[in-house]
Amino acid sequence: MRVAVFGGDGFVGWPTSLHLSNLGHDVTIVDNLSRRWVDTELGVQSLTPMDSIQERRRIWHQVSGREIGFEVINIAQEYDRTKQWLAGWRPEALIHLAEQRAAPYSMKSDRHKTYTVNNNVNATHNLLNAMVEVQLDAHLVHLGTMGVYGYSDVGATIPEGYLTVGLENDDGSVRKEEILYPANPGSVYHMTKCLDQLLLAFYAKNDGYRVTDLHQGEVWGTHTDQTRRHEQLINRLDYDGDYGTVLNRFLIQAAIGHPLTVHGTGGQTRAFIHIQDSVRCIEIALENPPDRGERPRIFNQMTETHRIRDLAELISRMTGAEVNLVPNPRKEAAENDLQVDNRQFLELGLDPILLESGLLEELIDVAGKYAQRIDIKRIPSTSAWTREIGKNIPKIVEFRKLSSRAF
């Protein structure tokens, strides 16, 4: 199948591209390399030394004998080029990961908020708009987030995208309807994924387009079977306060003897998935498109839920790392429960990789190997959700003092 991976140079995009290429699909990456620009902007680099996309593709060809195509297009800004490229290559499936994906980055300043909204909404809309325009009967698989549901306690399992509700009619009778789960985003980034849902639903309804939306949990791990095949195929691994996902951050902190930085009480419960399962889920979604005319098919792309402080304690027990409770820069419930339905992927054959395996140690090993590349000043999360909250977030220099206890 001709598969275009938009955002194929990113943390999930790169291993997805390798995974699909390895399965025999004809893969082209379309990426404006914005994530590398953000590295430059923030002055933080991936913990793992990451080659250029061109070099990565060369190595992949050498290792696998397979080619991955590459186009530099900013799909959010360059509608016409996006359209022309789609009209020419005519992919049969589009994997859309071409969005700014970090909640703290989206809350960093007004400029970052504007960028995130403008980039993410236009990227998604331009793809849909162009597909219709060039009459491309392809399946669009969009990477969303569990964060569209919000993290408040609701006393019920989070369903896969759609919620059955009872509604009162004017005559007093009650009817049941399935509605899109009410959006409850906790950051500008999460909000953009809620906007995406409405864009996807509209084009599925108006134009009969086949759309799948993957509500992904926090991704952990860095290696997949394909990135392990050569040192230069290594995936990026973010440890900083903006782009590092929570479990990866804890493991990296443990690897270098830094205290585990737990926001607030650590009472937040989140959903998790290993990067290997993430790429496997995308493969399954690709193989199971909805029919034309169906509403978007929504999967919860996660395999387990954990309370943050339980994770911190687990890793502390494994490694002896200290746990430090630090002020929470986010505006969120201090404590929440979370039960999530993920039956669709399980029924379609996903065999989940859970936390108990040796993968936690593997990641600590990777972190240890590249420990000299870590700038500990960049570990704290300093993007505050509001000005008021910002007053309680220690400055970088204080964190430095805090961290130095561990060295």
Place this chain on the structure above:
Amino acid sequence: MRVAVFGGDGFVGWPTSLHLSNLGHDVTIVDNLSRRWVDTELGVQSLTPMDSIQERRRIWHQVSGREIGFEVINIAQEYDRTKQWLAGWRPEALIHLAEQRAAPYSMKSDRHKTYTVNNNVNATHNLLNAMVEVQLDAHLVHLGTMGVYGYSDVGATIPEGYLTVGLENDDGSVRKEEILYPANPGSVYHMTKCLDQLLLAFYAKNDGYRVTDLHQGEVWGTHTDQTRRHEQLINRLDYDGDYGTVLNRFLIQAAIGHPLTVHGTGGQTRAFIHIQDSVRCIEIALENPPDRGERPRIFNQMTETHRIRDLAELISRMTGAEVNLVPNPRKEAAENDLQVDNRQFLELGLDPILLESGLLEELIDVAGKYAQRIDIKRIPSTSAWTREIGKNIPKIVEFRKLSSRAF
């Protein structure tokens, strides 16, 4: 009160600005004059001869002794200028009408879809973002649309923004919750107003901003008490297939002896409001802000509902105009019922202007007066919702033939 009217040069914006200025508010219009550019693009002009915004303001000063300020800013594209202006003038309330507001225009081509999404989403987000950034504790009043609810038959009255639903807990018990009414937009334009709702809700929640969202019905009429005060204060009046609202189009068609063009069976039921009530509702909303920390306050800004074919028949009886059923360029239910709750405005003192009054005749008189300005080629709606539907929409030349029967 210092009130900024974003989009104050438009069809609702101009009479709103006059109305608020007349009440003694210190009004500044912020507008990029994009609606005038669209006139140029489409080669259609307002039926009423409309002066420049500068000239209109001069006349208003002459007639009322009051000044209305004016700034040319593209709030969707010029975030920094928007922010600087807000920081300097520090309005106490912002009326936000600065969005592309025609469903047919939004469906005209892929370029128009891209423009509508990019313009509307960034305009709303930039305002919210800038307000937070410059710590402007102002009330934001946003003009939304009844179209966010969709026009499918649900057997229940449309509530004012929020819907009470019954939800099943994991233990089998049922809890009641109030949720934002599920979005069901029928065009790219309506979709952007659904996206706006989520933007407004997020900033109200995260930053405690006071936000009111007005879900307006189809506006009819052109004059308000203030636009009547001088010929050069006249409001714009659109008769074309893109920007003309349905009832105004029928009245204008009747005035020139053109058949009334009813889409499909005319079985669509829609909500209506007279332009005088529209500006009065905005005044009421301005006087009744929500508290800081409250979710957005949503009003249904409409006063009555009618089936389209009933309106056509009413006007046909009044004027002797023919009624022509033409293929519907929209993808929508052929027939629908619609009951709408609008108690909030009634309780706050709105005394609705209904269709039975002399205002229908007034509009026919206005149309008759400027009849020589009408290009009948521009009357048909030619923006088709999908390529398939487009095949059934007669070309302009055929419509010309059709219309010539009336002359």
